[in-house]
Every structure is written in structure tokens, then in C-alpha cells.
Amino acid sequence: TIREAVRMVREGEMGRLSTDQKQCLSAAIDQCNCATEMVDEMAQTRQFETGFPNVHREWISLGELRHQIEATLQPWVLPRVIHLLCDGPFSGRQKVYGDRSLLRRLIVNLAGNAIRVTREGGHVLIRASVNRNANSVAWSVVDQGNGIAPSDMDLIAAGKAPMKGDGGLGLMISRQLAAVHFSTLRIESRKGTGTA
Numbered sequence: 001t002i003r004e005a006v007r008m009v010r011e012g013e014m015g016r017l018s019t020d021q022k023q024c025l026s027a028a029i030d031q032c033n034c035a036t037e038m039v040d041e042m043a044q045t046r047q048f049e050t051g052f053p054n055v056h057r058e059w060i061s062l063g064e065l066r067h068q069i070e071a072t073l074q075p076w077v078l079p080r081v082i083h084l085l086c087d088g089p090f091s092g093r094q095k096v097y098g099d100r101s102l103l104r105r106l107i108v109n110l111a112g113n114a115i116r117v118t119r120e121g122g123h124v125l126i127r128a129s130v131n132r133n134a135n136s137v138a139w140s141v142v143d144q145g146n147g148i149a150p151s152d153m154d155l156i157a158a159g160k161a162p163m164k165g166d167g168g169l170g171l172m173i174s175r176q177l178a179a180v181h182f183s184t185l186r187i188e189s190r191k192g193t194g195t196a
Helices: 002-010 019-049 062-077 100-117 150-157 168-180
Strands: 057-061 083-087 095-099 123-131 136-142
Touching: 002 019, 057 062, 057 100, 062 083, 062 095, 062 100, 062 123, 095 100, 100 123, 100 136, 100 168
Parallel strands: 083 123
Antiparallel strands: 057 095, 123 136
């Protein structure tokens, strides 16, 4: 309700606005979106704690998965002109076995964190590397943000969310989404350089 009311004012339905006023209202809408995502993520964390019965694994085309991920991320990258780069065998017949919805959520969670910390006009890389010997696909999301402080990395490793909100809750959920796919989530970050 708050977001829709702010949107109506921003769109000029209640009268003319200056550019600064529109930007301020856009920021308020962004914060509403962040709050909604946080509530969704907390609900999903609770669902993981009580069990995750609805996992539907199937063979998914990497190209199709890339298309779904890009479509989901478009509203996040367009306003700030973030360049979403994808690297991997997305044009061939390569497939991965997993839950389509949960796997997409995993990559979108990681990419969403990366987009949040990327400066306007910056780049975020999503990479899929196929290891034919291990019969597996390794996914990477790389940003050039400020990185995660070592103290926050320790909290994330302990399964806790950092107090300052460096995407800790999303990372905790991402770790659970990876576990559902019999995989681990590894985070590498250097303060001032970025995170993978």
C-alpha cells in the first residue's frame, strides 16, 4: 500500500513534481522493495528451518535458465544502467539437473546482492563453468563493489546476518538453496575490491 501510494505521487497523479522530488520518491519505492525482499527472505529462511519438501528437480537448459535470470534482474539493472555480463555455455545444449525455481532464486539472490553494491554504470558477471570430469556446473557471481568486511564474513560463515546488512540474510538463504542442490556456497571477498 505504501509503495503504491508513493508511486502514484511520483507519477504525477497528485500534481506536478520536480526532478528532485521524483528522485526522492523513487528512493522511497526502492526502500519499500528492499523491505518486501527482506520479509520474503526471512519467511524463506523459516521455511528452510522447518524443512523444504517441495523440491522438483529436472534437466534445465543453461540457456533457458540464463534467460529467466536476466528477465528477473532487468528491473534491478535498468534504472542504474548496471551491465549484466554472462559467461558460459549458454548457447549450446548444456543442461543442469536441479529445481528450476530454486536454482534461479539462488543466482538471482547472489546477483541481487552484487547489483546493490555496484556503482551506477558498473558491471556484474554471472558465470557458469562446466566441469565434465565431475559432471557438475559451478556458478559464480562477481561484483566490483566495496567487498565484505572480515568481521561480517565471520558472521556469515557462522550462519548469522551482519548487523549493517551487507546482504547477509540473502547469503544465508543462498547457502541453503545451494545445499538443496547438494552443493556448497563459497564466498570470496576483499574489502575495497569486490566479492565473488
